[in-house]
Amino acid sequence: MAQSVVYADLKFATAPPQSAAACPAAPSEDDSPYENLPLGPVPAEPSPGRWPRHWRVPVGLLTASLLLLLVVAVALGACYWQVTRSLRDASQEHAAEQGRLSQEVSARERSLEQTRLELSWARAELQRAWQEGNSSRLELGSLEAELRRVTDILGKTEKEMQEVQGKLNSSESTVSSLRACVNTGTTILQTAGYQQA
Incomplete structure (x- = not known):
């Protein structure tokens, strides 16, 4: 497949000398589809490194604003970094x-769980001791009743023993008297027997 190439004929106009008046646009001689604009007097443009006087203040303000924005951005970045770091440290x-x-x-x-277990054990132990204390109290009450009963019996027995002792003493004195009498009677009989002999 063949490729077609289109060539354009470009013409560049040169600036007329300063003394010549600018001529209005005229069609080119070749009736080119491109219109060549005449170059009139070119306004004086500042040299690259120098600004016109009326632009110096806005450009200075713009530069100062940009520097201020740069400083603010750096300061905000530093603050953000410090806050982020302090938040990270605080989070850690x-x-x-x-x-x-x-x-x-x-x-x-x-x-607390160990204390609860110990408290539960102590409560169970206290309940057991309380039950033992109650049964011991009941047993002590029955033993005291038994002791009173035995004391009463012992008191009665001591009275009876004293009565028996008194009777025994009186019996012994009677026996002693009887012995004395018997001995006396035997002596009398023996004396009487000697006399008969």
């Missing part, structure tokens, strides 16, 4: 503190 400290508090809470929960 918070996480560490939360971990420590979580461990402390866990340890206290274990201690």
Whole structure:
């Protein structure tokens, strides 16, 4: 497939000398589709490095504003970096503190559970001791009643023993008297027997 190439004929106009008056646009001799504009007097443009006097103040303000914006941006960036860093540090400290508090809470929960178990055991032990105390109190009451009964019996027995002792003493004195009498009677009889002999 053949490619077609289009060539354009470009003509450049040169600036007329300063003394010549600018001529109005005229069609080119070749009736070119491109219109050549005449170059009239070119307005004086500042040299590259120098600004016109009326632009110096706005450009200076623009430059100062840009510098101020740059300083503000740098300051905001530094503040953002510091705030981000302090937030990260605070977050790390918070996480560490939360971990420590979580461990402390866990340890206290274990201690509390141990205390609950010990309290439950102590309550059961106290209940058992209270029941033993009640049964011991009841047993002590029955033993005291038994002791009173035995004391009463012992008191009666002591009275009876004293009565028996009194009777025994009186019986012994009677027996002693009788012995004395018997001995006396025997002596009398023996004396009487000697006399008969």
